[in-house]
Amino acid sequence: MKNLMDESVSSAVKHWWVSLLLGIIFIAAGVLVALTPLSSYVTLSIFFSVAIFVAGMFQIFYAIANQNALPGWGWQFASGIIDVLIGGVLLTYPDLSMIALPFIVGFWFMFSGGIAIGVSFELKSLGTKSWEWLFLLGIVTIIFSFFLIINPVFGGLTIVYMTSSGFIILGFFRLVLSSKLKSLSKQIKDK
DSSP states (O other): OHHHHHHHHHHHHTTHHHHHHHHHHHHHHHHHHHHSOGGGHHHHHHHHHHHHHHHHHHHHHHHHHTTTTOTTHHHHHHHHHHHHHHHHHHHHOHHHHHHHHHHHHHHHHHHHHHHHHHHHHHHHHTTOTTHHHHHHHHHHHHHHHHHHHHOHHHHHHHHHHHHHHHHHHHHHHHHHHHHHHHHHHHHHHHO
């Protein structure tokens, strides 16, 4: 039974690089958004739509690749589907994305933060050390989401900087997660 569990965990963590890639994409998105002037709000909405769509595709790939090994793979899969749907709608209707951007970004960050918290608890159950950092980054992502949702006028005025910060925090979560998954993979190989 223990050997079967080790094989499942090994299979789940072999795609650690997907989380690394997502982290790089999110941090790059955060930096680019911060450099985008407020006058190019249209560019921000299109860029955000593409980033969500691409991130969703990677999450779907990761969930499917690990469906037999991850007990909570369905949450990762659902997150990817939601990201693809949101990104697709925003790309199809750019006017909608400009009007609703503070709400959409806020709810997307809230959902992503919730997923981050869930993943941190899964890593805790696997005995991963320092899982608390992942939990904390999930909480901070949710706090940013509340700022955007509660006050959309404020969110509209500061959307560039709030979105940038949220992407960077989510990116760091993904980088830390990839490091933990890679470490788990190495531990399994060394057994």
